Every structure is written in structure tokens, then in C-alpha cells.
Amino acid sequence: MPQMAPLWWEILFIMFITVFITMSAILYHNINPLQGESDATIKNNTNLNWKW
Template sequence: MPQMAPMWWLSLSMMFNMTMMITISTIYFNKNTLLKKYMKPSKTNMNWKW
């Protein structure tokens, strides 16, 4: 829309970019910490009795 001020478009695009980067980074770090937490090797010995 050409009636709107360019400053409005700049602030709108900056807010969109910031929220997108924040959500991507939180999803990445959340998955990374969950993988580190749950993918630890377990130290249980399995004594198989045949």
C-alpha cells in the first residue's frame, strides 16, 4: 500500500524478522537440550540368562 509510511513497513519487517529468529533459535536450543538430556547412554548392565 503506497499510502503507508516507509517507517511503518521498516518497523513491521524488523518485528517479523526478530520474532522469526527468536522462535527458530528457541526451537533449536530446546531440541538441542532435550536431545542431550534424553540421549545419554544408560549404564545399566543387561544380564542375559539363556
């Protein structure tokens, strides 16, 4: 039927959705160690005595 999208559009859309979901899941699970390291560096930087 002419109003239907071509098959490769649907395949690209499904692949985009799967890549987006997997990347968001990977980033969600990798945030916790990165936040721990950034908190440690922020705590180390607060101990500096700056004299302006």
C-alpha cells in the same frame, strides 16, 4: 498517495517479523537440550521415598 503507510511503519513491521522469525528459530533449536536436562531431573526426583 495518502492511503499508503509511511515508510518507517513498513520498516518496523519488517524488522518485527525478522526478529520474531529468528527468535522462534533460536528457541526451536534450543528446546532439545533443555528437555533432556528436565527429563533427567524428573527421573532423579522420582526415586525419592517420601513418607507423609
